[in-house]
Amino acid sequence: xxxxxxxxxxxxxxxxxxxxxxxxxLGAVPIGGRYRxxxxxxxxxxxxxxxxxxxxxxxxxxALMDHVGTGMEWDLARQRDGLFILPPDSRGENGNHQxxxxxxxxxxxxxxxxxxxxxxxxxxxxxxxxDYKRVVAHHQEIDADVTIxxxxxxxxxxxxxxxxxxxKSRVTSxxxxxxxxxxxxxxxxxxxxxxxxxxxxLDQCISRGETDFVKDALIKNIDRLKIVGYPxxxxxxxxxxxxxxxxxxxxxxxxxxxxxxxxxxxPIHTKVKNESPVHYGHHAKVxxxxxxxxxxxxxxxxxxxxxxxxxVQKGVxxxxxxxxxxxxxxxxxxxxYVILDKDVIITKGKNLQGxxxxxxxxxxxxxx
Amino acid sequence: MFKKECIAMILAGGQGSRLGVLTKRVAKPAVPxxxxxxxIDFPLSNCAxxxxxxxxxxxxxxxxxxNAYIGIGSPWDLDRKQGGVAVLPPFVRAxxxxxxxxxxxxxxxxxxxxxSYNPDYVIILSGDHIYKMDYAAMLDYHKERQATATIGVIExxxxxxxxxxxxxxxxxxxxxxxxxxxxxxxxxxASMGIYIFNWGVLKQYLEADEANPDSSNDFGxxxxxxxxxxQAALYAxxxxxxxxxxxxxxxxxxxxxxxxxxxTSLDLHDRKWRIYSVNPTQPPHFLADSSxxxxxxxNEGCVVYGQVxxxxxxxxVRIGRGSRIIDSVLMPDTVVGDNVTIAKSIIGSDASIxxxxxxxxxxxxxxxxxxxxxxxxxxxxxSLIRPNIE
Numbered sequence: 001x002x003x004x005x006x007x008x009x010x011x012x013x014x015x016x017x018x019x020x021x022x023x024x025x026l027g028a029v030p031i032g033g034r035y036r037x038x039x040x041x042x043x044x045x046x047x048x049x050x051x052x053x054x055x056x057x058x059x060x061x062x063a064l065m066d067h068v069g070t071g072m073e074w075d076l077a078r079q080r081d082g083l084f085i086l087p088p089d090s091r092g093e094n095g096n097h098q099x100x101x102x103x104x105x106x107x108x109x110x111x112x113x114x115x116x117x118x119x120x121x122x123x124x125x126x127x128x129x130x131d132y133k134r135v136v137a138h139h140q141e142i143d144a145d146v147t148i149x150x151x152x153x154x155x156x157x158x159x160x161x162x163x164x165x166x167x168k169s170r171v172t173s174x175x176x177x178x179x180x181x182x183x184x185x186x187x188x189x190x191x192x193x194x195x196x197x198x199x200x201x202l203d204q205c206i207s208r209g210e211t212d213f214v215k216d217a218l219i220k221n222i223d224r225l226k227i228v229g230y231p232x233x234x235x236x237x238x239x240x241x242x243x244x245x246x247x248x249x250x251x252x253x254x255x256x257x258x259x260x261x262x263x264x265x266x267p268i269h270t271k272v273k274n275e276s277p278v279h280y281g282h283h284a285k286v287x288x289x290x291x292x293x294x295x296x297x298x299x300x301x302x303x304x305x306x307x308x309x310x311x312v313q314k315g316v317x318x319x320x321x322x323x324x325x326x327x328x329x330x331x332x333x334x335x336x337y338v339i340l341d342k343d344v345i346i347t348k349g350k351n352l353q354g355x356x357x358x359x360x361x362x363x364x365x366x367x368x
Numbered sequence: 369m370f371k372k373e374c375i376a377m378i379l380a381g382g383q384g385s386r387l388g389v390l391t392k393r394v395a396k397p398a399v400p401x402x403x404x405x406x407x408i409d410f411p412l413s414n415c416a417x418x419x420x421x422x423x424x425x426x427x428x429x430x431x432x433x434x435n436a437y438i439g440i441g442s443p444w445d446l447d448r449k450q451g452g453v454a455v456l457p458p459f460v461r462a463x464x465x466x467x468x469x470x471x472x473x474x475x476x477x478x479x480x481x482x483x484s485y486n487p488d489y490v491i492i493l494s495g496d497h498i499y500k501m502d503y504a505a506m507l508d509y510h511k512e513r514q515a516t517a518t519i520g521v522i523e524x525x526x527x528x529x530x531x532x533x534x535x536x537x538x539x540x541x542x543x544x545x546x547x548x549x550x551x552x553x554x555x556x557x558a559s560m561g562i563y564i565f566n567w568g569v570l571k572q573y574l575e576a577d578e579a580n581p582d583s584s585n586d587f588g589x590x591x592x593x594x595x596x597x598x599q600a601a602l603y604a605x606x607x608x609x610x611x612x613x614x615x616x617x618x619x620x621x622x623x624x625x626x627x628x629x630x631x632t633s634l635d636l637h638d639r640k641w642r643i644y645s646v647n648p649t650q651p652p653h654f655l656a657d658s659s660x661x662x663x664x665x666x667n668e669g670c671v672v673y674g675q676v677x678x679x680x681x682x683x684x685v686r687i688g689r690g691s692r693i694i695d696s697v698l699m700p701d702t703v704v705g706d707n708v709t710i711a712k713s714i715i716g717s718d719a720s721i722x723x724x725x726x727x728x729x730x731x732x733x734x735x736x737x738x739x740x741x742x743x744x745x746x747x748x749x750x751s752l753i754r755p756n757i758e
Contacts, residue, residue, distance in 0.1 A: 033652030034668070072442075255654060255671060262651040272647040274443075276636035277403035277667040277680075279628075284662050292652035293404075293668055296637065306652075309637075 001049035004136060005081075005116035005195070008041050008055045009123050009213075010064070011100035016159070016241045019361045020341065025057060027124040028064040029239070030324050030342070032252055032261075033292040033305050036067050037239065039270045040127040040261075045120065046074045047266030048132035052081035052114055056103050058088060073269050086110060099211035105202045111195060119198050121213075123189040128236040130190070131265035135230050139192045142169065144228035146197070146218065149190040151238075152231045159240040161187035161214060165229040174219050174227075187214075188232060197225075235260045246339065246359045249305055249322055253288055275308050283314055299329070313348070320356070338362065372451060372485040374507055374564075375422040376415050377478070379471050380408060380495030383429045386616045388757075389742030390716055394433040397425075397495030399620070400699050400717065402627055402636065403665040403680045406437060407614060409444075409645040410500070411493045412453070416444040417641050418503040420491070422451030424481050426474040428458050428467055443644045456481060470585030476574040487567050492587065494561040498623050499611035500634065500641050501562070506605050510564045516600040517569070519543065519592070520562030522607045531613075532558035533588045535604055543602040548588050557604060560611055563587060569600070610634035617757050621714055621738055624680045624697045628663050648700075650683045658689055674704075688723070695734055699743065712736050712755075716743030727753040 012026045020029050027038035038055075045053055053076060057064060064085075070076075071083030086107045104111075111119075118139075120132055130149070139147040148171060150163050162181040164173040175181070201217040210216035218227065235257055237248035251257050262268050275294025280286070285300040294309035299316030306312070307324045315332035323329070327340045330348035337354030341364040346352070350368055354360030362368065384396025391399060397408035408425070415423050423446060427434055434455070440446075441453035456478050458467050468474035475482075475492065482490060489510070491503055501520070510518040521535055529550065536545040536555045547553070573591055577583050583590045596602055610633040614620045626632055636643060650669030655661055659672045666676070669684040674691035681687075685698045688706035695712045698704070702715050705723035713728040721727070725747050729736035737755035747753070 035651075253654070255656070258651065258654055258671075267649040268651070269649050272443075274642050274644050274647065276643070277665040278653070279637070280661045280664045280666065280676075281630060282663050286655045286661055287659060288655070288657045290652040290654055291666075294637065 001133060001136065002051075003116050004048075004050055004118045004120060004132075005114050006045035006050045006053040007104075007119055007121040008038065008045075008053065009100055009104075009121055009189075010038075010055060010057045010061070011103055012123050012125055017239070017245060018242055019363045020242070020245070020339070021060070023060060023364060024063040025060045026239070027055075027057075028061070028067055029245070030307060031127070031237075031239075031245075031249065033290045033307050034273075035268060035270045036064075037124040037127060038064065038068070039268050040129070041122045041124050042068070042074050042076075043266065043268045044128075044130040044132060045122070046076060046269070048136075050120070050132070051076070051078060052084075052116055054084040054086050054107070054110055054114075056086050056100070056107065058103060061085075061087065067271050069271065073271055081114075084110060100213045101202060101205045101211050101216065104198075104213070105206050108199065108202065111199055111202075114195065117195055119191075119193055119195045121191045121193075121198075125239050126188045126190075126236055127239070127261070128188070128232065128234055129261050129264035129266070129268065130232065130234070135190075136192060138230055139228070142228055143226070145193060145225040146227045147192040147230050148174075148218075148227065149188045149192075149230045149232050150185045151188055151236050153184050154186050154238070155184075156238075157181040157184055157186055160238070161189070163187055163229055165231075169228045169230075171222070171227040171229045174214065174222065176214055176219075185229065185231075186238070188236065191218075192230075234264060237261075242339075242359070242361065243357055246322065250303070250320070252290060252305065253303060258290070273308055281314075307342075322359075341366075344368070370450060370484075370486065372422050372487050374420060374489040374491060374503075375424070375451070375482065375485050375487045376411075376420050376491045376493055376503070377424045377426060377475055377482070378408065378411050378493045378495050379474060379561075380425050380434060381428040381468050381474055382496060384496070384615070387620065388617060389740060390617070390620075390714070391430070392742065393430060395427060395429045395431060395495075396615070397427075398430075398434040398437055399614075400682055401498065401614065401620070402624060403667045403682055405643060405645045407498065408434070408438070408495045409643055410498050411495060412438075412441075412444045412446070413641075413643045413645075414499075414501050414503060415493075416446065416644060418501075418505075420503055421446065421448050422485055422487075423453045424456045424478060425453060425495070426456050426468065426478065428474075431455070431457055437646055439646075443646050445644075451485065454481065470583075470590075471587045472574055472577055472583075472591050473585035475570075476578050476585070479571065479574070482567065490565050490567050490570060492561075492563040492565070496615055497561065497611060497613055498634070499560075499607075499609065500638075500643070501607060501609070501611075503562075503564075506562070507564060509605050510603070513540075513603050514601065515564075515603040516566055517592070517595060518564045518603045518605050520560040520607050521557045521604040522560050522611050523556050524558040526553070526556050529553035529556055529558065533592070534558055537604045541604045541606065543596065543604050546592055546596055546602075548593075557606075559588065559592075560607060561588075561613075562605075563592075564605075569595075617714065617740060618738055621697060621712070624714075625678070625695065625734070627665055627680065628678055648683050653681075659687075674706075674708075682717075694730075696728070705749075711739075713739040713741060713753075715741045716745065718743055719745045719747070721747045722749040722751070724749055725751045725753070727751075729755050 281298035446453035653670035711728035
């Protein structure tokens with residue numbers, strides 16, 4: 001994989017996660033008790049042996065930069081290559097960015113300068129534990145121009161890019177967010193292609209005033225290029241809305257999902273916080289939950305995910321909820337179907353109740 | 369010339385033979401502690417938090433795990449352009465070489481390392497104590513009193529005085545008498561094995577000590593008594609707070625259990641004085657529907673289906689259904705099957721314990737005898753292990 005570089009494309013719609021993406025780009029959304037969405041994309045790339053990763057960001061990327069730092073946690077703090085964070089420059093017309101083509105094109109020289117001949121491009125809205133070595137081997141074997149990784153037969157295609165794939169693996173049509181889909185093959189937004197080809201497509205799009213990688217570079221060239229689908233048979237989490245974020249998170253409470261997502265092709269790396277192990281008090285009662293380090297648990301927690309440093313005081317009952325970093329739940333409070341963003345303080349005796357299909361979200365640093 | 373005001377030397381060469389099978393393959397300072405840490409994380413983190421950025425770690429017994437663990441020191445912010453952490457094993461010179469003969473000799477053999485930083489003060493630390501301490505405050509105390517040497521001291525119970533170097537002090541904390549492991553102590557101020565020396569003076573005494581063939585080249589036995597005999601200004605620096613020498617299996621078990629006490633004075637959650645360590649890449653731990661966990665410390669990567677009561681679980685430990693873990697310490701990646709009972713035991717890393725095993729004095733409570741199962745031990749179904757530590 002010495003000849004492959006990675007691009008993480010953070011030009012993704014964020015408004016669907018409402019409060020959770022008010023202050024952060026989608027890639028920086030916390031997930032799974034101690035991770036951010038981007039950890040999966042980054043770890044999958046480095047676990048495949050990739051040593052050069054560019055992260056193309058658009059807005060609200062401070063939290064993301066703080067999280068990835070120098071890339072040390074992913075072994076990407078290198079003398080040569082390593083991690084590059086590539087922001088848009090400020091000259092966008094009216095301050096509006098034009099889509100991913102625009103941002104990729106602005107860093108044309110980064111692509112030019114990189115020595116690798118093949119590019120893996122991925123987003124962060126779909127997370128999985130992926131062995132890219134097999135995907136690249138398939139791409140080379142079948143001599144594809146572009147490989148798109150897809151998940152066959154998914155239940156929902158809402159807000160997905162849907163592919164038609166023929167029996168020779170050839171992608172015959174690509175539809176972005178169709179209301180009615182004929183097939184249930186959804187694109188995992190991971191693309192493998194030659195760097196030369198990517199640069200050619202960028203140049204072509206820019207010269208025609210086009211802005212979107214999938215709609216303009218791929219769909220418009222579907223007859224000219226050999227676009228191939230690679231079916232992924234593992235577990236995926238597709239974050240397209242607050243509700244899907246909540247339900248996907250809860251699936252982590254299935255130990256087989258936990259095992260596959262965090263260990264399958266390699267470990268998922270993240271920023272280290274040096275928190276102490278979780279302390280369970282004498283009255284703690286915790287079942288079917290994921291608890292991250294630094295928590296102090298003195299109350300009852302069931303079917304929930306607790307991020308680092310959460311304090312659950314005595315008499316508290318937390319059920320079917322996601323509590324992010326450093327939330328503090330005061331005595332005798334009860335929470336059900338609630339998502340607390342970072343640093344939320346719930347004072348004693350409070351009762352918060354959301355709905356399974358519409359969990360209540362409490363914004364960052366709120367005191368209730 | 370490049371200069372550091374104060375550098376630290378951590379004595380980490382002890383074999384730790386009293387820790388039995390736990391130190392078969394690692395030096396004592398690298399023994400796991402507290403669900404996450406290694407013992408040496410405490411002095412290293414104290415250095416980092418006290419602003420000491422140059423640290424020599426003196427090792428000679430089973431150094432592989434310790435060297436690999438310390439690496440370039442980045443977990444403790446000790447990867448520095450000037451200074452940082454250096455692992456210092458004994459080595460061969462033009463005129464031969466030898467093992468470290470004692471604590472003082474270990475420092476003597478590394479005088480070149482110390483001189484290269486031209487320090488005013490050297491702080492000598494031990495790699496096998498659990499405590500949180502601000503060495504900068506101790507250095508200020510040392511400077512204020514214009515001491516030649518300052519020794520960290522703590523009050524121990526009178527029954528324990530025969531295990532320590534015991535000091536008698538005057539009203540100004542000037543040390544008047546020092547006895548190593550006395551049978552009938554007249555004071556209960558014990559040396560914590562933490563010394564700050566003026567480097568110029570220490571250097572002279574190390575050279576004189578080395579020239580004395582009868583010396584056992586030890587700080588407690590030789591250097592301190594000689595300084596005292598020469599009426600040097602030796603001050604005691606009284607320390608309040610949690611401090612524990614984990615030199616024996618029983619004390620290692622106790623120190624782990626101390627962390628489970630809600631009123632423990634060793635607060636691992638204190639964000640102002642973090643204990644840093646090498647973090648494994650593990651997801652948050654999972655407690656299943658059937659689990660029951662109270663009064664315990666559990667680290668990332670664990671999966672618990674059974675009961676955990678008053679115990680410490682390191683990363684990656686698995687506990688099967690119907691199993692009960694009581695008053696025990698399970699080191700990293702230990703796998704416990706179904707219907708196993710473990711009471712008052714320390715289980716070494718990577719052990720695998722199959723279904724229906726019984727380990728330790730079950731029902732014996734916290735005063736029962738301790739049971740140790742060594743690392744990578746495999747116990748077949750239904751094995752019975754009785755307490756094996758006197």
